[in-house]
Every structure is written in structure tokens, then in C-alpha cells.
Amino acid sequence: LxxxxxxxxxxxxxxxxxxxxxxxxxxxxxxxxxxxxxxxxxxxxxxxxxxxxxxxxxxxxxxxxxxxxxxxxxxxxxxxxxxxxxxxxxxxxxxxxxxxxxxxxxxxxxxxxxxxxxxxxxxxxxxxxxxxxxxxxxxxxxxxxxxxxxxxxxxxxxxxxxxxxxxxxxxxxxxxxxxxxxxWGPAHGGANEAVINMLKEIGSSENIPKYIAKAKDKNDPFRLMGFGHRVYKNYDPRAAVLKETCKEVLKELGQLENNPLLQIAIELEAIALKDEYFIERKLYPNVDFYSGIIYKAMGIPSQ
CATH class of the missing domain: 1.10.580.10 (Citrate Synthase, domain 1)
Structure with a gap:
């Protein structure tokens, strides 16, 4: 469809x-x-x-x-x-x-x-x-x-x-x-806004390992937004579609190679998918992980 x-x-x-x-x-x-x-x-x-x-x-x-x-x-x-x-x-x-x-x-x-x-x-x-x-x-x-x-x-x-x-x-x-x-809540429709804010907080690829460690620390309030789903215990198929859609949009707008949020998101996903902590807990990117980047590229403010 x-x-x-x-x-x-x-x-x-x-x-x-x-x-x-x-x-x-x-x-x-x-x-x-x-x-x-x-x-x-x-x-x-x-x-x-x-x-x-x-x-x-x-x-x-x-x-x-x-x-x-x-x-x-x-x-x-x-x-x-x-x-x-x-x-x-x-x-x-x-x-x-x-x-x-x-x-x-x-x-x-x-x-x-x-x-x-x-x-x-x-x-x-x-x-x-x-x-x-x-x-x-x-x-x-x-x-x-x-x-x-x-x-x-x-x-x-x-x-x-x-x-x-x-x-x-x-x-x-x-x-x-x-x-x-x-x-409106950050755990539901507000999740894609929370993903954008999280990617901005991470700031650069060099900081990803530090934030992965924070996400795994049960005493740290930081959580990886855009990961996990109550029904999909493997990769959310909608996330796969939106990942490619995100690349198409950014390519069309001339931002594919120089969009820092996308680069952080792709590297964060790659690292998390290889980490036993996330694999054991079946925490994979969901539909919110890439949709916020698409909205932002379209000109829709994160809020």
C-alpha cells in the first residue's frame, strides 16, 4: 500500500x-x-x-x-x-x-x-x-x-x-x-520530536558510544528514543520504508551528504543493532526513528 x-x-x-x-x-x-x-x-x-x-x-x-x-x-x-x-x-x-x-x-x-x-x-x-x-x-x-x-x-x-x-x-x-x-505525549506521537531532540543532544558521531552507554545504564535517566515497539519484536517494517524515504527526501533537497541528524541516526542504528544489550531486549528502530528527520527536512518544526 x-x-x-x-x-x-x-x-x-x-x-x-x-x-x-x-x-x-x-x-x-x-x-x-x-x-x-x-x-x-x-x-x-x-x-x-x-x-x-x-x-x-x-x-x-x-x-x-x-x-x-x-x-x-x-x-x-x-x-x-x-x-x-x-x-x-x-x-x-x-x-x-x-x-x-x-x-x-x-x-x-x-x-x-x-x-x-x-x-x-x-x-x-x-x-x-x-x-x-x-x-x-x-x-x-x-x-x-x-x-x-x-x-x-x-x-x-x-x-x-x-x-x-x-x-x-x-x-x-x-x-x-x-x-x-x-x-501529544512524548511516548506516543511526540516520539519523533523526542528523536530529533535526542539526535541534537548527541551532537556528533563521536558521542554515540557515550550515549549508548548512558542508555544501558539503569541509573541514568537517558533513553534512546525511537527504539522498541510493543508489538514488533524485530525490526519495525515501517521504519525500513521510512529510512529509504528519508534518504530520498534528503537527496532531493541536496542534504543527503551533509545532514548531521541523518548521519548520527544511521550510525546510532548500526551500533545499536550490533549491541547484545539491544539485541537481547529486541530494541530495534521503530516508525518514529526516521519520520522526524523527514518532517524537519520538509520544513515542519519539530514541535
Whole structure:
């Protein structure tokens, strides 16, 4: 799927249980594009946050506030499932981009229905009213793979949180906002941010042995971020895909040979994979280990 499909095909598969025909795909993408706008009144919510607010704090509040725009979903029925799922898929990228734009003091960029799902997100993130954003196909394909590799992946903390909130019959937008709160944590969605900070702390390849020793010292609070997984007891297959994707992105941007974070990450991985301490404990790189480097190369700040 990561190699041959786009994210909306995978989203369709998760909702309906099968990949779409061309006609089904075209209809689905049109519906998602149709619902990508958010109510104009939502813009006022953003103005209540200070400029230093973390984008994830803004994000969870904004997604939760959608429950006020769809109050009838408190009586959530099976007939509502499909449209609500489409609205979620369509509006959350818009809100994510708005959260980022607000955090850097730039005006919001409206969705462009002439672009596909991933292109539109990049457009809303990086275009300005005076500068059009030209989507790089390598960047687009990398982000599309990231979306797919993170889709519906086992019973993680945010999934569990949403299901627990939903079990009471709460508004689904409110339930998803609780999942975003869980996702924010450094042990979950914040892990790729923690990996970037860790690589910066290590600083250079010469310091890797020292930090490997710190990670193995049970009395040292330092931990290797981006290693280990509750389900995968061998190498996370998603990490292998993202490692190659990371190289493709950095090569496209002319950073492959001189990106210090990538060099540290590759050497750190190589050393850890040969160390008996990590082998015995089945601590291998996971999906977060390389994704943060890709985000950073795209221009997305680590926070």
C-alpha cells in the first residue's frame, strides 16, 4: 500500500473493508474535498490562544470544538458513520495546517480542491497569500507514505483513548480530540520530536558510544528514543520504508551528504543493532526513528 496507493485509497479500505474502484475512488475524493472547509466561526477560536501556544494544544481544542458545530452527533447512529468519517478525514488536515499557521503568525490558507489530499495539506501549510507553494513530488510522496504507514496501526494509546471516550456515546469529534491529547505525549506521537531532540543532544558521531552507554545504564535517566515497539519484536517494517524515504527526501533537497541528524541516526542504528544489550531486549528502530528527520527536512518544526 505504501508503495502503490495513496492515503485516501487506504482510508477507503479502512472504512469499507476493500480498496475502491476508480469510480468509488473518484467519488470518495470528491466528498473529502467538499468537506475540507471548516466553519468560518472556528477562526475566532484560534484568536483566544497566545502566540506561543503549542500547535498540538490548539489542535485538540479546535477538533473538540467541531462537536459544537455538529451537536446532533450526540445521538450517533450507524447512518452517521460514513459522513462523519469523511468529515474527520477532510477537516483535520485543515485544522492541523491552521494550528501551524497560527503558531508562526501567518494567515490561514484555504483548501484548494484542485489539489489532491496530500498536495492540499502541503499547500495549506506552506503557501501564503502572496506566495504560491509549488508541491515537490518527492516531498508529496514521502508525506503520503507517512500518512499510510501511520493509518490504523494496532491498539495504541490514542486509539484506546478514542474508543474509551466513544464507549459512552460522546460526540465523535470530542472523542477524537481526546485521542489527540494522548497522541501529544512524548511516548506516543511526540516520539519523533523526542528523536530529533535526542539526535541534537548527541551532537556528533563521536558521542554515540557515550550515549549508548548512558542508555544501558539503569541509573541514568537517558533513553534512546525511537527504539522498541510493543508489538514488533524485530525490526519495525515501517521504519525500513521510512529510512529509504528519508534518504530520498534528503537527496532531493541536496542534504543527503551533509545532514548531521541523518548521519548520527544511521550510525546510532548500526551500533545499536550490533549491541547484545539491544539485541537481547529486541530494541530495534521503530516508525518514529526516521519520520522526524523527514518532517524537519520538509520544513515542519519539530514541535
Amino acid at each position: 505504501a508503495e502503490k496507493s495513496d492515503f485516501l485509497e487506504v482510508a477507503y479500505l479502512l472504512i469499507y473493508g476493500e480498496l475502491p474502484s476508480i469510480e468509488q475512488y473518484n467519488n470518495f475524493t470528491k466528498q473529502v474535498a467538499h468537506h475540507s472547509l471548516v466553519n468560518e466561526r472556528l477562526h475566532y477560536l484560534f484568536q483566544t490562544f497566545c502566540s506561543s501556544s503549542h500547535p498540538m494544544a490548539i489542535m485538540l481544542a479546535a477538533v473538540g470544538s467541531l462537536s459544537a458545530f455538529y451537536p446532533d452527533l450526540l445521538n450517533f447512529k450507524e447512518a452517521d458513520y460514513e459522513l462523519t468519517a469523511i468529515r474527520m478525514i477532510a477537516k483535520i488536515p485543515t485544522i492541523a495546517a491552521m494550528s501551524y499557521k497560527y503558531s508562526i503568525g501567518q494567515p490561514f490558507i484555504y483548501p484548494d480542491n484542485s489539489l489532491d489530499f496530500t498536495e492540499n495539506f502541503l499547500h495549506m501549510m506552506f503557501a501564503t497569500p502572496c506566495t504560491k507553494y509549488k508541491v515537490n513530488p518527492v516531498i508529496k510522496n514521502a508525506l503520503n507514505k507517512i500518512f499510510i504507514l501511520h493509518a490504523d496501526h494496532e491498539q495504541n494509546a490514542s486509539t484506546s483513548t478514542v474508543r474509551i471516550a466513544g464507549s459512552s456515546g460522546a460526540n465523535p469529534f470530542a472523542c477524537v480530540s481526546t485521542g489527540i491529547a494522548s497522541l
